[in-house]
Amino acid sequence: MVEIQLQAAYEWVREKYSLAKEKYEEAMKIKPDFYEGLLALGQQQFEMAKLHWSYVVAKNEELSTWDPTETIGLYDSAEEKMKAATEMEEAKRRNKQGNGNEGESSGNGDREEISAVEAAEQAALMRSQIHLFWGNMLFECSQVEFKLGLDVWKQNMDDAVERFKLAGASDADISTVLKNHRCNGDAV
CATH class of the missing domain: 1.20.58 (Methane Monooxygenase Hydroxylase; Chain G, domain 1)
Known part of the structure; x- marks a missing residue:
């Protein structure tokens, strides 16, 4: 059932x-x-x-x-x-x-322009979010690859760490994520 x-x-x-x-x-x-x-x-x-x-x-x-x-x-x-x-x-x-x-339109119909500084901040935030998501995706893939015994897991984990750094994640947060990788649990 x-x-x-x-x-x-x-x-x-x-x-x-x-x-x-x-x-x-x-x-x-x-x-x-x-x-x-x-x-x-x-x-x-x-x-x-x-x-x-x-x-x-x-x-x-x-x-x-x-x-x-x-x-x-x-x-x-x-x-x-x-x-x-x-x-x-x-x-x-x-x-x-x-x-x-x-600058760009606020999208609210009045075509209000945002400043160059605001546009740059929005772009930086978007890039940070993309890198964070991309890093998470690579990290989870590396966990699956590790469980399957595929050697490429190491490269994907390294690439994930690089994406987390590009996103602005702290060293402490990255360290915590790495401690939670499945390779560590299985190695103990």
Whole structure:
């Protein structure tokens, strides 16, 4: 009975995530430079990877015989989207600065301009959030890869730490995250 409920819940969530992916892809067709949509698509791929992994763990699959291709592919796709969105955001920012249009509309209908300082602060905050999310994604992927015995987990953990630093995370916070990595629990 529990297995049937687990399967039904997994299929329902998977269907909703697939629908979200379709909508984000449609938005990207309408506005190809919509980096926020690309970020959301990366988030969707990340959530799908976590869902897939959680389902496998919940079913007590034998990891030594389980094929991780789909899960790892979803993590890789999420990372590709993060990289592309970051590049797109940086290009948009450079273009605005090159055009002398450093401020932007507040979006409230009056077309009120924000100052260059406010625009720079907003951009810095957005970049910080992107790096934090990207680091979290790489970190969680490294945990899955460690559990699967894939050597690439070390590189992904190092890359995650670099993203956390770019996001402005403190050394204490990064240290805490590293202590919680699955490799430490299994090594004890």
